[in-house]
Amino acid sequence: MKAIILSIGDELVLGQTVDTNSAWLSQHLAGVGCDIVAHMTVGDEQKAIEQAIEESVGRCDALVISGGIGPTDDDLTRQALAGVMQAPLELNQAWLDHMSTYFTRLDRKMPPSNNIQAMIPRGATMIWNHHGTAAGIDAMFQSGDQKTTCHVFVMPGVPREMKGMFTRDVLPHIQKASGGAAIVSRTLHTFGLGESTVAERLGELMKRGRNPSVGTTVAGGVVSLRINARSASPTEAEAQADETAAACQGVLGDIICGSGEETLPTVIAKMLREHAGEVDPASKKTHLTIATAESCTGGLLAKLLTDIPGSSAYFTQGWVTYSNRAKYERLGVNEEVINVYGAVSEPVVEAMARSARRLAKSDFALAISGVAGPDGGTETKPVGTVCIALASKKSGSTARGDDRYIESDVIPRTFHLPGDREMMRLRSAFMALTMLRFHLLGRPLPF
Numbered sequence: 001m002k003a004i005i006l007s008i009g010d011e012l013v014l015g016q017t018v019d020t021n022s023a024w025l026s027q028h029l030a031g032v033g034c035d036i037v038a039h040m041t042v043g044d045e046q047k048a049i050e051q052a053i054e055e056s057v058g059r060c061d062a063l064v065i066s067g068g069i070g071p072t073d074d075d076l077t078r079q080a081l082a083g084v085m086q087a088p089l090e091l092n093q094a095w096l097d098h099m100s101t102y103f104t105r106l107d108r109k110m111p112p113s114n115n116i117q118a119m120i121p122r123g124a125t126m127i128w129n130h131h132g133t134a135a136g137i138d139a140m141f142q143s144g145d146q147k148t149t150c151h152v153f154v155m156p157g158v159p160r161e162m163k164g165m166f167t168r169d170v171l172p173h174i175q176k177a178s179g180g181a182a183i184v185s186r187t188l189h190t191f192g193l194g195e196s197t198v199a200e201r202l203g204e205l206m207k208r209g210r211n212p213s214v215g216t217t218v219a220g221g222v223v224s225l226r227i228n229a230r231s232a233s234p235t236e237a238e239a240q241a242d243e244t245a246a247a248c249q250g251v252l253g254d255i256i257c258g259s260g261e262e263t264l265p266t267v268i269a270k271m272l273r274e275h276a277g278e279v280d281p282a283s284k285k286t287h288l289t290i291a292t293a294e295s296c297t298g299g300l301l302a303k304l305l306t307d308i309p310g311s312s313a314y315f316t317q318g319w320v321t322y323s324n325r326a327k328y329e330r331l332g333v334n335e336e337v338i339n340v341y342g343a344v345s346e347p348v349v350e351a352m353a354r355s356a357r358r359l360a361k362s363d364f365a366l367a368i369s370g371v372a373g374p375d376g377g378t379e380t381k382p383v384g385t386v387c388i389a390l391a392s393k394k395s396g397s398t399a400r401g402d403d404r405y406i407e408s409d410v411i412p413r414t415f416h417l418p419g420d421r422e423m424m425r426l427r428s429a430f431m432a433l434t435m436l437r438f439h440l441l442g443r444p445l446p447f
C-alpha cells in the first residue's frame with residue numbers, strides 16, 4: 001500500500017513552522033505497512049494544492065492531507081479537492097448543526113465564515129473532529145477513465161486535532177486496506193567507527209532491496225543502524241526485525257553500544273549501577289562510581305553523566321581544570337610533566353585521572369585534554385588531538401576502605417577526532433565513555 005503525505009500551509013513552506021505532522025504521519029503509516037512514496041508541502045494557494053493533489057492521486061493508494069480547512073480565506077484545501085474531483089461542495093447539515101451548538105454553548109454567535117467548514121465535496125464523507133471546528137474529509141478519488149483510484153483523507157493542520165482524527169478515523173481504513181501488513185523498526189547505535197566502515201562490515205546486510213532493510217544515519221559521531229522489516233503480519237515483521245538486529249550484532253559485536261532510545265551516557269549509567277562494586281564504608285552503596293577531570297571538554301563529560309536522573313548514585317565529582325595552573329593546583333599534576341610533554345599529552349591526563357580518582361574516592365576517573373580548535377593546533381598535535389585516561393582500581397591491590405583509591409591502574413590513549421570544535425568536544429566525551437564501557441565489559445578497546 002503506497003501513501004503520500006501532503007502538508008498545506010504558508011507557514012510551512014516559509015519555514016516558520018516545522019512540519020511535524022508529516023514525520024508523525026509517516027511513522028504511523030509505516031507502522032501499518034504503508035510505503036511512504038513522498039512528502040509534499042504546498043502553501044495556501046488553491047492552484048498549488050490542486051496540482052499537488054492531481055499529481056499525487058495517480059502515484060499512491062492513500063493521500064493523507066493536513067491543513068487548510070480552517071474558516072478563513074486562506075484555507076483552500078476543501079475547494080481544491082472539490083476542484084480535482086470535479087464535484088461541487090455541499091453542505092453537511094450535521095456538522096453545521098454541531099458547530100452552531102458549539103458556538104451557542106460558548107454564548108457566541110457563529111461567524112458566517114465558519115459555514116465553509118461544513119462544506120464537503122459531493123460523494124465524500126465528513127470526518128468528525130472531536131477537538132475543533134474543522135471537520136475532515138474522506139473521499140474516494142476516481143479518475144474519469146476509472147483507471148486511477150485513491151483514498152483521500154483531509155485533516156486539520158493543528159497537530160492535536162490531526163492526531164486525534166487520524167488515529168480514530170483514518171488509520172483503521174488504511175490498516176484494513178493494507179491487509180494487516182506492518183513495518184517494524186529497530187535502531188542500533190554504534191560509536192567509534194566511521195559510517196563507511198560500519199557499512200563495509202555490514203556488507204550484504206545493507207544491500208538495497210533487502211527485507212528487512214538496514215540503513216545508517218550519523219549524529220554527533222554516533223552511527224545508528226535503522227532496521228525496517230516489512231511483512232504481511234506484525235508478529236512476522238517483529239521476528240524478522242529481531243533476526244536482522246541479531247545478525248548486525250553478530251557482525252559488529254561490542255561496537256554496538258545501545259538500541260532504541262538508549263544513549264552512550266544512559267548505557268554507562270546502567271552499567272555502573274548494575275555492576276556491584278565493593279561496599280563503600282561511608283554510604284554503604286555498592287554502585288560503581290566515577291569522577292571526571294576535564295580540560296578541553298569544559299565539563300561536558302560531567303554534564304552527560306549527570307543529565308540522567310539518579311546520577312548521584314554513580315557520579316561523585318568533576319573538575320574542569322582548563323589552565324595549566326588549575327591542573328597543577330587542583331589536581332597536583334606535576335608542572336615539570338606539563339612543561340616537558342605539554343598539556344595535551346598522555347602523561348598529563350594520566351596524572352589528572354589518578355588524582356581525580358584518589359581525591360574523589362571513586363571506582364573510576366576519566367580525564368580528557370585535547371586541542372578542540374579552531375586555533376591552537378601544532379604540527380605534532382593538530383586540532384582534533386585528544387588524550388584520554390581511565391583510572392581504575394590497581395589490579396591485585398588488597399587495599400581496603402579509602403586506601404583502595406590511593407593507587408590506580410591507568411590506561412591513557414591518544415585519538416585524532418574529526419569535526420569542528422563542538423563536534424570534537426562531543427566526540428571526546430563519547431570516546432571517554434567508550435573507554436569506560438569497554439573496561440566494564442572486560443575487553444580491550446577495538447580501535
Ligand code: ATP
Nearest residue numbers: 007017019020021067068069070075134156157158
Ligand atoms: P485547520 O484545518 O485545523 O484549521 P489550518 O491549516 O487551517 O488547519 P492554521 O491556522 O493554518 O490551520 O494552522 C493551525 C496551527 O497548526 C498553526 O499553528 C500551524 O502552524 C500548525 N500546523 C499546521 N500544519 C502543520 C504541520 N504540518 N506540522 C506542524 N504544525 C502544523
Ligand code: MG
Nearest residue numbers: 009067068157
Ligand atoms: Mg493553514
